Amino acid sequence: MPVREIAGVHVDFDDEGFMTNPDQWTEEIAKALAEEEGISELTEGHWKVINFIRNDYKEKGQPPTIRRMNKVGGIATKDLYDWFPQGPAKKAAKIAGLGKPQGCV
Amino acid sequence: MKKILILGAGTAGTIMANKLHQVLPHDEWQVTIVDQNETHIYQPGLLFIPFNIYTCNDVIKPKRDFIPQEVELIMSGIDVIEPEKNRVKLANNQVLSYDYLIIATGSHLAPDETEGLLGDGWNKNIFEFYTLEGACNLQKFLKHWSGGKMVLNIVEMPIKCPVAPLEFLFLADWWFTEQGIRDKVDLTFVTPLPGAFTKPKAASILGDFLDKKNIHLVTEFNTGSVDSSANKIVSFDGKEVEYDLLITIPTNMGDAVIERSGLGDELNFVPTHKHTLQSKAYENVYVIGDATDLPSSKAGSVAHFQADVLIENIQRAIDGLPLVEEFDGHANCFIESGFGKGLLIDFNYDVEPLPGKFPLPGIGPFSLLQETKANHWGKMMFRWIYWNLLLRGSELPIQAQMNMAGKTK
Known part of the structure; x- marks a missing residue:
C-alpha cells in the first residue's frame, strides 16, 4: 500500500488514490487532495458535503451514495455535480479521506 | 400456537412459505403470508414479452397455487410494521402479531423519482419492461415500430436483475434483424456504471459483445431528467443523449411500507446482516430477496440461495442456537x-x-x-x-x- 507525503505529512493510500485510514485525515490534507482533483478552492458548499459524508461514515461505516447525500444530507444533486464534477460520490469521498464507495451489483 | 409472519408472496416469500411448511411442526407453528396481488409473475419471462417470444399470459399464475394449504394466505396491503410491538397492521384493518417476521416485500420501479420521466412521452415513446403492463405495452409498440434511435437507459443503481438491460439489447439486435430493419435501428446503451456490467471481467467480455453486435455504449451517465418535448435524456452534469424510443430502467426502490415503518435506508431497502439475513435493527426480524440492502444482485436466484440459509437460521433461532453466517452473495x-x-x-x-x-x-x-x-x-x-x-x-x-x-x- 503506497504511502506518500501530502500537506507535509505521510498518509496511507490505496492504488486508486483513496486514503485507507480516515483518522489520518485533516482539513489541510482535504485542501491538497481537492487541488489534485482539480478543485482549486474548497467553498462552504464543499465543506458542507465533506462534513456530512465524514459524519455519515462514522455512523454507517461506508461513504454515502449521492441519493443519501440528497435525502439525508439535504444536498441537491445538481449542486453535488457542480461542486465535484464527474462522479461526485467518488470525488467527495476521496477528498474527505474515505475509501472508494462500494460498487453496485 | 407460535407465529411466523411473511410479508410478500413473490419469489422469496413463496419459497420461504413452502420451506417453513416443510420443516416446522404444524401443531406448534402457524405460518401466515400476506400479499396484495393475486397474480404471481414469472419475472425472468418479462424480458421475452416485448420480442413476442412469450405472450403476456405465459408468465402469470395464481399465487394461491403455490402456497401450501396449511399456510394462511391473506390478500391485503400492509399499512405499517411495528417491530417494537411484534405486530403488523394490514390495510384491511387486521392486526397480526408474530414471533418471527420475514420481510420479503421486494423492490419496484419508481419512475416518479426522475424529473420528466412520466411526462408526455411515457407509454408513447418511453417504455419499461420490468412490469407485466410495461412489457406488454412495449410488445404492442415494437410490433409496429419502423426503426430509429433506440436508447436503453439505466437511471440509477442498484436495479433488479442487473443483466436484464444487456439481455434486452442483445435480443433487440436479434429481433430487429429478424424483422429486416436492423439497418434502420441505432442501439445505444446509456449506463451510470463505468462499463457494461457491475463486475470488471464480465463487463469487459459483455462489452465486447456490445461491440460485436454494433450496440453503442455510453458510460458514467447519471440521468438527471428526461425531456419528452425534445426526446432527450439529460445527465446531472449536463450531458445529453437523444432518442426516438427510450427504454428506461427507472430507479428501483423498496416498498413504501418500509419507509412508513421507519425500517429502511434512503431507497427503502432494509439494512440486513450480509451473511445471516437477520435485520440489523431487530433480532426476530429477517429479510430476504430484493427487500434487503445487501450488495448482492436483486434476482430470483439470489432469493433462492438466501432461502437455503434463512430456513436454517430460523430453525436455529427457534432452537436458541447462534445463526450461521453462510450467505455468500451467490448469484x-x-x-x-x-x-x-x-x-x-x-x-x-x-x-x-x-x-x-x-x-x-x-x-x-x-x-x-x-x-x-x-x-x-x-x-x-x-x-x-x-x-x-x-x-x-x-x-x-x-x-x-x-x-x-x-x-x-
Missing part, C-alpha cells in the same frame, strides 16, 4: 444473447464471474461467460423449474454457496 444468471444463444454467470460477494463449466466442473453442460446454445436452452427450461421446483421450495442440484470448482481464474 447465478443466464444471459440471453440473441440468435438462440446465451451465456451464464456465477458469482458471489467476493468472486466476480469467471469462465469455466457449470454445474459439473469440466463437464457442464453449461459454459460460464461463453456464448452457447445450451445456455439458451437452460434459460428457456428454467421457467418450468421455477414454477414446479423453485417456488415450491424443492431441493435443486445447486448448492447455496458458490463453488470455485470448474472455474478458471
Whole structure:
C-alpha cells in the first residue's frame, strides 16, 4: 500500500488514490487532495458535503451514495455535480479521506 | 400456537412459505403470508414479452397455487410494521402479531423519482419492461415500430436483475434483424456504471459483445431528467443523449411500507446482516430477496440461495442456537444473447464471474461467460423449474454457496 507525503505529512493510500485510514485525515490534507482533483478552492458548499459524508461514515461505516447525500444530507444533486464534477460520490469521498464507495451489483 | 409472519408472496416469500411448511411442526407453528396481488409473475419471462417470444399470459399464475394449504394466505396491503410491538397492521384493518417476521416485500420501479420521466412521452415513446403492463405495452409498440434511435437507459443503481438491460439489447439486435430493419435501428446503451456490467471481467467480455453486435455504449451517465418535448435524456452534469424510443430502467426502490415503518435506508431497502439475513435493527426480524440492502444482485436466484440459509437460521433461532453466517452473495444468471444463444454467470460477494463449466466442473453442460446454445436452452427450461421446483421450495442440484470448482481464474 503506497504511502506518500501530502500537506507535509505521510498518509496511507490505496492504488486508486483513496486514503485507507480516515483518522489520518485533516482539513489541510482535504485542501491538497481537492487541488489534485482539480478543485482549486474548497467553498462552504464543499465543506458542507465533506462534513456530512465524514459524519455519515462514522455512523454507517461506508461513504454515502449521492441519493443519501440528497435525502439525508439535504444536498441537491445538481449542486453535488457542480461542486465535484464527474462522479461526485467518488470525488467527495476521496477528498474527505474515505475509501472508494462500494460498487453496485 | 407460535407465529411466523411473511410479508410478500413473490419469489422469496413463496419459497420461504413452502420451506417453513416443510420443516416446522404444524401443531406448534402457524405460518401466515400476506400479499396484495393475486397474480404471481414469472419475472425472468418479462424480458421475452416485448420480442413476442412469450405472450403476456405465459408468465402469470395464481399465487394461491403455490402456497401450501396449511399456510394462511391473506390478500391485503400492509399499512405499517411495528417491530417494537411484534405486530403488523394490514390495510384491511387486521392486526397480526408474530414471533418471527420475514420481510420479503421486494423492490419496484419508481419512475416518479426522475424529473420528466412520466411526462408526455411515457407509454408513447418511453417504455419499461420490468412490469407485466410495461412489457406488454412495449410488445404492442415494437410490433409496429419502423426503426430509429433506440436508447436503453439505466437511471440509477442498484436495479433488479442487473443483466436484464444487456439481455434486452442483445435480443433487440436479434429481433430487429429478424424483422429486416436492423439497418434502420441505432442501439445505444446509456449506463451510470463505468462499463457494461457491475463486475470488471464480465463487463469487459459483455462489452465486447456490445461491440460485436454494433450496440453503442455510453458510460458514467447519471440521468438527471428526461425531456419528452425534445426526446432527450439529460445527465446531472449536463450531458445529453437523444432518442426516438427510450427504454428506461427507472430507479428501483423498496416498498413504501418500509419507509412508513421507519425500517429502511434512503431507497427503502432494509439494512440486513450480509451473511445471516437477520435485520440489523431487530433480532426476530429477517429479510430476504430484493427487500434487503445487501450488495448482492436483486434476482430470483439470489432469493433462492438466501432461502437455503434463512430456513436454517430460523430453525436455529427457534432452537436458541447462534445463526450461521453462510450467505455468500451467490448469484447465478443466464444471459440471453440473441440468435438462440446465451451465456451464464456465477458469482458471489467476493468472486466476480469467471469462465469455466457449470454445474459439473469440466463437464457442464453449461459454459460460464461463453456464448452457447445450451445456455439458451437452460434459460428457456428454467421457467418450468421455477414454477414446479423453485417456488415450491424443492431441493435443486445447486448448492447455496458458490463453488470455485470448474472455474478458471
